[in-house]
Amino acid sequence: MKTLLLTGMLLAVSGAGAVKVGVLIPLSGGGSVSGQAAKNGYELALDEINKAGGVLGKPLEVVYGDDASAPAKAVPEFVKLVTVDKVDFMAGGVSSAVSVALSGPAKQYNTFMAWIGAAATPVEDAFADHKYFFHYHPWSYYNFEAILGFFKTLKTKQGAKNIAIAYEDGPFGSAGIDATVAAFEKAGFNVVLTEKFKTGSGNFGPLVSKAKAAKPDIMYWVGYDTDALPLATEIKQQNLKLGLIYGTPPSWPVGFEKNPLSNDIAGLSLWLPTSPNRESRVFVDAYKKKFGNVTEEYFAPLAYVNLKSLAAAINKAGSVDKDAVAAELAKTKLPTPFGTLTFSKSLKTQYQGFKAGNWLHFQFLDNTRVPVYPVKFAKKTVVWGK
Numbered sequence: 001m002k003t004l005l006l007t008g009m010l011l012a013v014s015g016a017g018a019v020k021v022g023v024l025i026p027l028s029g030g031g032s033v034s035g036q037a038a039k040n041g042y043e044l045a046l047d048e049i050n051k052a053g054g055v056l057g058k059p060l061e062v063v064y065g066d067d068a069s070a071p072a073k074a075v076p077e078f079v080k081l082v083t084v085d086k087v088d089f090m091a092g093g094v095s096s097a098v099s100v101a102l103s104g105p106a107k108q109y110n111t112f113m114a115w116i117g118a119a120a121t122p123v124e125d126a127f128a129d130h131k132y133f134f135h136y137h138p139w140s141y142y143n144f145e146a147i148l149g150f151f152k153t154l155k156t157k158q159g160a161k162n163i164a165i166a167y168e169d170g171p172f173g174s175a176g177i178d179a180t181v182a183a184f185e186k187a188g189f190n191v192v193l194t195e196k197f198k199t200g201s202g203n204f205g206p207l208v209s210k211a212k213a214a215k216p217d218i219m220y221w222v223g224y225d226t227d228a229l230p231l232a233t234e235i236k237q238q239n240l241k242l243g244l245i246y247g248t249p250p251s252w253p254v255g256f257e258k259n260p261l262s263n264d265i266a267g268l269s270l271w272l273p274t275s276p277n278r279e280s281r282v283f284v285d286a287y288k289k290k291f292g293n294v295t296e297e298y299f300a301p302l303a304y305v306n307l308k309s310l311a312a313a314i315n316k317a318g319s320v321d322k323d324a325v326a327a328e329l330a331k332t333k334l335p336t337p338f339g340t341l342t343f344s345k346s347l348k349t350q351y352q353g354f355k356a357g358n359w360l361h362f363q364f365l366d367n368t369r370v371p372v373y374p375v376k377f378a379k380k381t382v383v384w385g386k
Helices: 002-014 032-051 071-083 096-108 121-126 140-158 177-186 205-214 225-237 278-291 299-317 322-330
Strands: 020-025 061-066 089-092 113-115 133-135 162-168 190-197 218-222 244-247 266-269 334-336 339-341 360-365 368-373
Touching: 020 032, 020 071, 020 299, 032 061, 032 278, 032 299, 061 071, 071 089, 071 096, 089 299, 096 121, 113 299, 140 177, 140 218, 140 244, 140 266, 140 360, 162 177, 162 205, 177 190, 190 205, 205 225, 218 225, 225 244, 266 368, 278 299, 278 334, 299 322, 299 334
Parallel strands: 020 061, 020 089, 089 113, 113 133, 162 190, 162 218, 218 244, 244 266
Antiparallel strands: 266 360, 334 339, 360 368
């Protein structure tokens, strides 16, 4: 009888299913540039994880869901991954509006969330009381801290004084806009225009006309990749004279750097493939070997780090027990293409990864993204248009 019981136990263990991670990202729709970059990062990480032995002795499985950057599509996709596909952990997350919508189901199912994007503060508010929420991307106030530091330098060196702000009308652009204006003014800038727009509409004529009348030194816009070319086109057509156009989309349009309209436009990135640290060079080489090209979208290495760190935590925990995995992931100290990943408290959530010090500022110069600030990472000086 003991032999039969032991044999049954061994069979049960050997038949246990592989660990499944559900990845919910925008593979279509307005955020698909970020989503496709993230998928490549996940695929590269999955190859390396399984080549190294997998998770808990078996190949790790990843099940993808497409949220299309639309809350109405994202919620049923999330529920399907959790209840039908029965994933053990959820990863991904790019859109802030989507992530706010997912906070209810995530709490209902007590889902473990390792989230790579969704930086707007309403997301932080929504997940403040969720003990299994790990956020890798800097929150918007960390992003703005980095931007303000750069603009202060432009104020000193270029005499930049007047700022026009264009922001999309969803959570990504609108959350904290009053605080943004107040922070610019406290730093000695004049905010000469604040104008919201509907992302993807392509209708920037009235906005640019107002900006032209306000005579800003910097046009600061917060939107998505679909807004970059229409805004740049309208600025060119109306001959709006600026020192700098500065945008903060999560990703830029595919091929935007080859378009002459991108010349000198500046932006923010957690990472560029020219980053000199060892982990970045290793990632770039591995990515190029697998996909035959080099990405400039930071969601690719961010997703890569996301899955690698989660898999390592599960292996260290020795099980899929959420409390055990959370305890191990919280201890993470991992060299990455962005620098060392650790988790600490943000203003409202328990586990925040990267913060303000990880951002780079670049300009589109010579058909590529060239880091221009901070000075220690700069490849060229800022091209100022006035």
